[in-house]
Amino acid sequence: MAKKKRVAKPAKKAAKRRTTKKKTPAKTRHVRSRRRTPESEAAPERSYLGKLDPMLRLGASRAKVEARFQTRAPEVPAAAERPEAVSGLSLGIQSLASRMSKVGAERLRKEDLVSVVVDCRAGESVRDRVDQWGGCGTRVSPSTVVARVPRTELESLARLSAVRYVEASTKLKLHSDLAHVSSGLVRAGVRTVAQTGAGVLVGVVDTGIDVSHPAFRSGGKTRIVNYLDQFTDQEFDAAKIDAGDAAGSTDTVGHGTHVAGIAAGNGGGSPNSSLRGVAPEADLAVVKSTLETADILTAIAHIFDIAKARNQPAVVNCSFGGHVGGHDGSTIIERTIDELSGPGRIVVVSAGNEGSDPIHAHGVVRGDGSTAGRWEAKFSLSPRTFQGESGPVELGILFLQVWHQREDRLKIRLRAPGGNVLDPPAEGSKEYDFGSFFVDASRQVHPYSGDTLVTFEVITLPQSQWLTNWTLVAEEDSPGSATVGAVHAWIRDGAEGRFTTGATFEYLIGMPATAYSAVTVASYATRNQWKSRDPQNPSIHLEALALEALSTFSSPGPTRDGDNKPEVAAPGEWLLAPLSKDALASELPLFTRVSGIEYASLRGTSMSAPYVTGSLALLLQKDGSLDWGEAKRRLIKSTRQDRHSGVCWNARWGYGKLDVERLLTIEPNA
Amino acid sequence: MHKLRDQLKRPETLRVIVELEVRSPEDKDLEHLGDLGLDVERVVGNKVVGSIPAAKLEGLEADDSVRMVERSEKLGLH
Numbered sequence: 001m002a003k004k005k006r007v008a009k010p011a012k013k014a015a016k017r018r019t020t021k022k023k024t025p026a027k028t029r030h031v032r033s034r035r036r037t038p039e040s041e042a043a044p045e046r047s048y049l050g051k052l053d054p055m056l057r058l059g060a061s062r063a064k065v066e067a068r069f070q071t072r073a074p075e076v077p078a079a080a081e082r083p084e085a086v087s088g089l090s091l092g093i094q095s096l097a098s099r100m101s102k103v104g105a106e107r108l109r110k111e112d113l114v115s116v117v118v119d120c121r122a123g124e125s126v127r128d129r130v131d132q133w134g135g136c137g138t139r140v141s142p143s144t145v146v147a148r149v150p151r152t153e154l155e156s157l158a159r160l161s162a163v164r165y166v167e168a169s170t171k172l173k174l175h176s177d178l179a180h181v182s183s184g185l186v187r188a189g190v191r192t193v194a195q196t197g198a199g200v201l202v203g204v205v206d207t208g209i210d211v212s213h214p215a216f217r218s219g220g221k222t223r224i225v226n227y228l229d230q231f232t233d234q235e236f237d238a239a240k241i242d243a244g245d246a247a248g249s250t251d252t253v254g255h256g257t258h259v260a261g262i263a264a265g266n267g268g269g270s271p272n273s274s275l276r277g278v279a280p281e282a283d284l285a286v287v288k289s290t291l292e293t294a295d296i297l298t299a300i301a302h303i304f305d306i307a308k309a310r311n312q313p314a315v316v317n318c319s320f321g322g323h324v325g326g327h328d329g330s331t332i333i334e335r336t337i338d339e340l341s342g343p344g345r346i347v348v349v350s351a352g353n354e355g356s357d358p359i360h361a362h363g364v365v366r367g368d369g370s371t372a373g374r375w376e377a378k379f380s381l382s383p384r385t386f387q388g389e390s391g392p393v394e395l396g397i398l399f400l401q402v403w404h405q406r407e408d409r410l411k412i413r414l415r416a417p418g419g420n421v422l423d424p425p426a427e428g429s430k431e432y433d434f435g436s437f438f439v440d441a442s443r444q445v446h447p448y449s450g451d452t453l454v455t456f457e458v459i460t461l462p463q464s465q466w467l468t469n470w471t472l473v474a475e476e477d478s479p480g481s482a483t484v485g486a487v488h489a490w491i492r493d494g495a496e497g498r499f500t501t502g503a504t505f506e507y508l509i510g511m512p513a514t515a516y517s518a519v520t521v522a523s524y525a526t527r528n529q530w531k532s533r534d535p536q537n538p539s540i541h542l543e544a545l546a547l548e549a550l551s552t553f554s555s556p557g558p559t560r561d562g563d564n565k566p567e568v569a570a571p572g573e574w575l576l577a578p579l580s581k582d583a584l585a586s587e588l589p590l591f592t593r594v595s596g597i598e599y600a601s602l603r604g605t606s607m608s609a610p611y612v613t614g615s616l617a618l619l620l621q622k623d624g625s626l627d628w629g630e631a632k633r634r635l636i637k638s639t640r641q642d643r644h645s646g647v648c649w650n651a652r653w654g655y656g657k658l659d660v661e662r663l664l665t666i667e668p669n670a
Numbered sequence: 671m672h673k674l675r676d677q678l679k680r681p682e683t684l685r686v687i688v689e690l691e692v693r694s695p696e697d698k699d700l701e702h703l704g705d706l707g708l709d710v711e712r713v714v715g716n717k718v719v720g721s722i723p724a725a726k727l728e729g730l731e732a733d734d735s736v737r738m739v740e741r742s743e744k745l746g747l748h
Contacts, residue, residue, distance in 0.1 A: 294719040301712070322746060340715075393677050393678070395677070435673065
C-alpha cells in the first residue's frame, strides 16, 4: 500500500501539473515554450556574460566548451606555437596571462586560477563560494572581493545573484607610461631617442624628495647630488645622503618626489623599471622649499651654483605659482629667473591649475571721446577661518590687484555692498573702516613696467550681506583719457573669492610662469585608469576623461602684455611616478596610490612641467650650451597639433603638444 | 581703531626681496641695507633676500639705493 501510494502520488501530481499547464494562459505557455528553444538558452547566457569582464568571457566560454567537448581541445594552438609562459591555457586565459607578470602567469598555468575583482552585494558569501570552488578570495570592502577563481568556475561566479560584475585583475600594464607614447618618447615599447639625461643636472624646487626611493638610486648609490632643506637650512651631498643623513628631510606632501620622478626617475620600484621618467640617467639637485618667493629665488640660484661647480648644464623645474604681480614677467623673482637663465641654464614653470577659476576679470575702458568710458565687475568673498590674536576667527579676506597700462589715466575704485565708494589715493595707501568691513586701498606706479597697480585688501564680517555684491569700477579720468583702456584684475586665490561678473577664463597664468625666459607648460590627459590601493575603488576608471584632450584645469594665457604663453602642452593628467614613503594620507589619498608598487597617479600642470623639464634635459645632453631662447625655439618648432589642440598658438595649448622625438632630432636652423 | 583688521595676527617681521639700483652690490651697499633694518640672507645679482621689521618697511622702500621691494609671497603647488 505504502509503495503504491508513493508511486501514485507523483503520478497524480504530474497529472495535476499537466492539467494546470493546459489551463495556463497562452502568454505564459509561449514564454515557457521559448525557454525550450535553442534561442532560449541565449537570454540567460547573455545575462550572466554581461556580468563578466570581456577579458574573462573568453576564458569562461572556452572552459565551458572544453568541458563539453574534450575532443575539440586541439583547436587550441599547439604548445610549440604558443608563448611558453602561457601554453596549455585557453585563448582567453592566454590573453589574460599576457597581461600578467611572469610569476602570475606561471602560477596561472599550474593552477588554472584566474585573478579577478568582484563587485558584489554580499562579499562574505561570494568569498565563501570561491573558497568552496578551490580558489581563494579576500573581501576588501563590503562590495568588493579580490579573488583567484578556477577558470572552470568563472561562469558559476558570474551566475551568483550577489555578483554585479567580475573584472579581470590586470594590475599594471608592463610597459612604459602612456604619457611616453603620447609624447613620442616611446614607440612600440622602445625609446625613440638615444639621450637619457646623462651628464645633465635636473633641478627640482618643491616639497622635498624621498631620497630612499629606488627610482632615485642607481648601483646602490643615490642619484641626488645635492639636497637642500630650506626649513632646516641643512644641505646634503650624495655622500651624506648615502650615509642616511638626509633621512629626516622627508617629503610628507609627496609632490616633489612625484615631480622629480616624472622628470628623472629611473623606474626603480616598478615592474621591469617600466615607469621610467623622461631623463632616467640625469643627476638630481633638489630643494625642499618653503615655496615663499624669497626662498624660491634662492633655491634656483643654489641649483645653478651646483651646476656651475659640477660643470654641468642644468634645467630647473618649478611646479607652483601665484597670482600676485603684473602677470607680465615683471616681478622680481621672474626677472631673476631671466637673469639666471642662459647657455645651459633653463627654467621650466607650470602654467597653473586655475583654468576654471573665475579669479580674473578684464575689460576695456574707452569712451567715445565725449563721455568717459566705464567698466564694472562684481565679486564676492568666501568666509574662512583665520588665526586671530585671541583664537580662531571667521572672516572674509580678499586681496585684489588691478592693473592698467601707463598710457592710460583711469579711476579704479570699489563699491561696497552698502554703496560706499572706496577710492585709493593718488599715491600711497588709504584705509577705510566701516565696522562690518575694512578696506586698505593703495595705488603705485610699478617701478619696472611703469604700469599702474591698484591694490585692495578687503576684510569683512562673515555674514553674506558683507561677503557679496562688491563691485570693482574702472572709468576714464575724463573723456578720452584712455589710449588703450585695458584693465585686468586678479583675485589672489580662488579660496578668497570669485568674480561673479566680468570674469574671463584667460590670462590665468600666474607668476613665475609669466617670466619671459621660462618655458611655461600646459597639461593634457594621457591616462584615465589605474589600479589603486583604495578598497572602495580598486579600479579607477575615469570614463568621462577624454585622452589627449586638454586638462580643464590647465591655466590659459596669454600674459597681460600679450606674450604667447604657455609655449607647450605636455602630459599632465594622471601620470604614474614615484610615491614618497612619507606622504601623508591627507596629501595623497589611497585612490592616488598605485596598487602593489610605490608609485602614485597624480595630475596637474605640476606633472606636465617636469615632463618638459626631463625633455629639455635630453636636449641639453645633446647640446649643453643651448640657452632658453634656442631651447624654446626647438620646442615650438617640434610641437604637434591634432583635433584637440586645433590651430596653434592658442591660449590653452600654446604652440601644441610636446613631441620629444622631434625635439631631439630637429635641426638647429630648421 | 580697525577692529576687523586688528583681530588678525600681523607679522612683526616681513620677509622681502629687494632690488637695488646698483648692478653689483658691494659690502657697503649691504651694510647700508643693514642700517635700514634689513637682515640680509642672500644676494643674487642685484636682488637681496632678507627680513625687516614691519615698521621699517616704508623707510626701506623710500631709500634711494632701493629700486623696488616685494613681500615674499607663499606660492601654491600646481
